[in-house]
Amino acid sequence: MNSRRSWLVFAVVVLAYLVSVLQRTSLGVAAIEATDRFGVTAAALSTLAVVQLLVYAALQVPVGVMIDRVGPRFLILLGAALMCAGQVTLALAPDIGTAVLGRVLVGAGDAMTFTSAIRLLASWFEGRALPIVTQLLGTSGQIGQVLSALPLVTLLHTAGWTRTYLSAASLSVVVVVVVAVAVRGRAPAAEAAQSWHQSIRQLRESLARPGTQLGFWSHYVTQPSVTMFSMLWGFPFLSIALGYGPTAAAALLTLVVVTAAVTGPLLGLLSARFPLRRSSIVLSIVALMGAAWVAVLAWPGPPPAWLIIVLIVVIATGGPGSLIGFDFARTFNPLRSLGSANGVVNVGGFTASFVTMFLVGVLLDAIDRLRGGTSIPSELYSLDSFRLAFLVQFLVVALGVVMLLIARRRTRARLHEEEGITVAPLWVVLVRAWRRRRSKGQ
Numbered sequence: 001m002n003s004r005r006s007w008l009v010f011a012v013v014v015l016a017y018l019v020s021v022l023q024r025t026s027l028g029v030a031a032i033e034a035t036d037r038f039g040v041t042a043a044a045l046s047t048l049a050v051v052q053l054l055v056y057a058a059l060q061v062p063v064g065v066m067i068d069r070v071g072p073r074f075l076i077l078l079g080a081a082l083m084c085a086g087q088v089t090l091a092l093a094p095d096i097g098t099a100v101l102g103r104v105l106v107g108a109g110d111a112m113t114f115t116s117a118i119r120l121l122a123s124w125f126e127g128r129a130l131p132i133v134t135q136l137l138g139t140s141g142q143i144g145q146v147l148s149a150l151p152l153v154t155l156l157h158t159a160g161w162t163r164t165y166l167s168a169a170s171l172s173v174v175v176v177v178v179v180a181v182a183v184r185g186r187a188p189a190a191e192a193a194q195s196w197h198q199s200i201r202q203l204r205e206s207l208a209r210p211g212t213q214l215g216f217w218s219h220y221v222t223q224p225s226v227t228m229f230s231m232l233w234g235f236p237f238l239s240i241a242l243g244y245g246p247t248a249a250a251a252l253l254t255l256v257v258v259t260a261a262v263t264g265p266l267l268g269l270l271s272a273r274f275p276l277r278r279s280s281i282v283l284s285i286v287a288l289m290g291a292a293w294v295a296v297l298a299w300p301g302p303p304p305a306w307l308i309i310v311l312i313v314v315i316a317t318g319g320p321g322s323l324i325g326f327d328f329a330r331t332f333n334p335l336r337s338l339g340s341a342n343g344v345v346n347v348g349g350f351t352a353s354f355v356t357m358f359l360v361g362v363l364l365d366a367i368d369r370l371r372g373g374t375s376i377p378s379e380l381y382s383l384d385s386f387r388l389a390f391l392v393q394f395l396v397v398a399l400g401v402v403m404l405l406i407a408r409r410r411t412r413a414r415l416h417e418e419e420g421i422t423v424a425p426l427w428v429v430l431v432r433a434w435r436r437r438r439s440k441g442q
């Protein structure tokens with residue numbers, strides 16, 4: 001555990017996840033070329049992204065069960081092979097139907113990578129190092145998004161569609177080779193289910209644990225705001241509603257990755273140092289996100305640029321914040337069912353993200369129709385429309401906060417029953433500490 005070999009495994013899973021995020025985001029950056037190539041509308045093209053993400057989300061629980069049964073290494077290899085096949089299919093696709101098949105394969109391979117990677121890390125690291133390496137993994141994976149936004153786009157413009165996607169596919173071949181060669185032998189803490197029946201039973205047990213539910217709701221409340229913003233609605237909001245234009249909008253969106261790189265390790269340190277306060281960290285992030293959104297949406301007239309930067313920085317902490325959900329899964333589940341528990345947690349954030357993305361779109365359309373239905377981008381994506389449409393996330397997240405508080409109460413009750421640990425409310429602890437300090441000073 002925590003050995004030189006563990007760090008080699010860490011480097012390899014970072015590569016696997018980084019390439020997986022690159023493959024995931026590699027079509028979004030080629031929207032205009034794809035529209036031309038397949039002769040489809042933007043709406044038809046968006047179904048490619050939706051299908052890919054639906055496959056990703058739908059496979060989380062089955063993949064979790066498979067991780068517990070066949071082990072994370074095999075699934076990382078299978079995931080990379082599927083993404084390679086998906087990108088080759090996309091590179092050579094003569095029509096949109098074949099392109100959809102390519103994205104389904106990419107979504108399936110992607111679904112296997114992150115949860116397998118964090119399960120593998122749990123076999124090679126222990127103690128305080130684990131939340132930190134998990135955050136580092138999450139952060140470095142986001143670099144894949146930057147790589148698809150810069151070098152991949154350059155390649156697309158110089159070498160063309162087929163060569164670009166074949167090059168992307170070759171990166172997954174590199175992952176297969178590196179994982180096959182470098183991650184060998186038994187991990188110090190590896191446990192596999194004896195049968196599929198046992199894996200399914202483990203999934204049921206894992207679902208019933210309040211700690212897994214706390215992880216699910218922690219992921220659910222932290223992820224939607226940043227995902228819907230960086231994947232879909234941030235670009236029209238910044239470039240059209242606020243009038244910053246496409247270049248500035250794209251530059252501002254890279255702030256999400258930069259912020260995650262800084263706050264991820266910090267959150268890893270905080271979770272490791274204060275394990276009994278992880279839900280308070282999650283709730284603080286949610287409260288900050290809520291405050292930033294209220295300030296932007298309630299600002300009279302166009303909000304100033306500094307406030308938009310504050311908003312992006314604050315919601316970007318939701319990405320690393322969501323990883324605290326996996327930390328709950330790890331500490332409240334035995335290692336043998338950690339794959340299933342991580343799969344369950346990952347469904348939380350992605351479900352909340354889809355629902356929010358979809359509802360914001362529905363509201364933008366409805367507001368446009370109420371105003372006469374021009375569908376002209378400057379009207380469809382007006383600041384006033386976004387002000388109303390973005391409010392829907394408060395409903396989605398509020399539901400998650402209520403469920404998180406219920407799961408937290410049940411988790412703390414279980415902790416008290418089974419381990420005799422009592423977790424006092426944070427304000428009680430803070431008042432006690434303040435009194436202690438005051439009496440020492442007197």
Ligand SMILES: N[C@@H](Cc1c[nH]cn1)C(=O)NCC(=O)O
Binds near residue numbers: 115223323
């Ligand atoms: N919230 C993300 C991870 C993350 C870390 N920093 C920014 N985002 C997550 O849960 N990812 C799962 C995946 O498959 O990428």
